[in-house]
Amino acid sequence: MTTPVNAPLNAHLAEWTSYANAIRAQLLNFTQSLSDADCERRSTSDGWTVAGILEHLALIEDSIGRLINRMTKQIRAEGHPADTDTRSILGMLDEFGAVDNHRRLISPEPYCPTGLLSAPQALAKLVDVRARLMTAVEAANDVDLTKAAFPHPFFGPLTGYQWLVLIAHHELRHLRQMKEILNTPPAAMESR
Numbered sequence: 001m002t003t004p005v006n007a008p009l010n011a012h013l014a015e016w017t018s019y020a021n022a023i024r025a026q027l028l029n030f031t032q033s034l035s036d037a038d039c040e041r042r043s044t045s046d047g048w049t050v051a052g053i054l055e056h057l058a059l060i061e062d063s064i065g066r067l068i069n070r071m072t073k074q075i076r077a078e079g080h081p082a083d084t085d086t087r088s089i090l091g092m093l094d095e096f097g098a099v100d101n102h103r104r105l106i107s108p109e110p111y112c113p114t115g116l117l118s119a120p121q122a123l124a125k126l127v128d129v130r131a132r133l134m135t136a137v138e139a140a141n142d143v144d145l146t147k148a149a150f151p152h153p154f155f156g157p158l159t160g161y162q163w164l165v166l167i168a169h170h171e172l173r174h175l176r177q178m179k180e181i182l183n184t185p186p187a188a189m190e191s192r
Helices: 011-031 050-078 119-139 160-183 186-190
Strands: 149-152 156-159
Touching (some): 011 119, 011 160, 050 119, 050 160, 149 160, 156 160
Antiparallel strands (some): 149 156
16 A cells, blocks of 8 residues: 555654754755855865765765665565554664764765765755655655664664664764864864
8 A cells, every 4th residue: 555645744754854854954054155165175184075975965865765665665565554653753863873973984985975066966966865755755654664674884773764864863963064164274174
């Protein structure tokens, strides 16, 4: 069974959508006033640029969106009932400190920025990826995304809802990182 188009999202997906959209609004608000020079700044000589971080966000979100599609198909094929739980899902990753941008995590190679996209191109890609992700979220409306899990390289097996929360936390983490890059004087960045 699939949910009709434009049906209200279940409580978990509605909560996630609101949270993810609020973080995305912050990201777009922050990036709209950046100069080209701002977008090419980095915190260290081997660190990512602001434009690179935006590309990384798009790569991660695209991958997770495809994962949500696979999980939805698996859960539906296994015949699990729809999700009726209404408890908040936003704290599902608190134990991992997923929004702590001072804890360095090394991204797997496929998710590292190529450096080929400008900040506006990376932002456009991020917008396109979010539209595809929302299609995946709407398709998952009639399933319980706790009924499938896939391993994360640092956090272990995560359910579909945890992967969605991770998208928003990940974006918040990197938004903080971008702000830190731009708030650090260039001389201080060179000494890192």
